Amino acid sequence: xxxxxxxxxxxxxxxxxxxxxxxxxxxxxxxxxxxxxxxxxxxxxxxxxxxxxxxxxxxxxxxxxxxxxxxxxxxxxxxxxxxxxxx
Numbered sequence: 001x002x003x004x005x006x007x008x009x010x011x012x013x014x015x016x017x018x019x020x021x022x023x024x025x026x027x028x029x030x031x032x033x034x035x036x037x038x039x040x041x042x043x044x045x046x047x048x049x050x051x052x053x054x055x056x057x058x059x060x061x062x063x064x065x066x067x068x069x070x071x072x073x074x075x076x077x078x079x080x081x082x083x084x085x086x087x
Contacts, residue, residue: 001041001077004034010057014050035084038068045073 002011008029017027040058042048061068069077069086078085 001039003031004079005031005038006033006036007031007038010038010060013053013057035069035079037066039071039077040068041071042073043070048073 002008008031012027020027038061040054040061042051042054043058045051058068058070069084071077071086076087078087
């Protein structure tokens with residue numbers, strides 16, 4: 001789901017880029033740009049191991065004034081053309 005967004009910047013809080021750096025000397029953060037903003041999963045889901053890290057990611061987005069969609073575990077996003085609905 002995260003790869004549908006413009007880029008993956010910030011998500012390195014959860015997924016280490018160390019292997020990519022050591023193997024390729026670079027990391028690409030480009031997403032597919034299907035959505036116009038990041039979707040951040042596992043927020044408000046304290047039982048998930050990445051919830052705390054993703055809360056920091058969202059805090060960074062908010063500090064920058066960057067729009068995002070926040071999803072708790074069990075929620076889904078439905079994309080229909082230019083319409084996005086969180087369920």
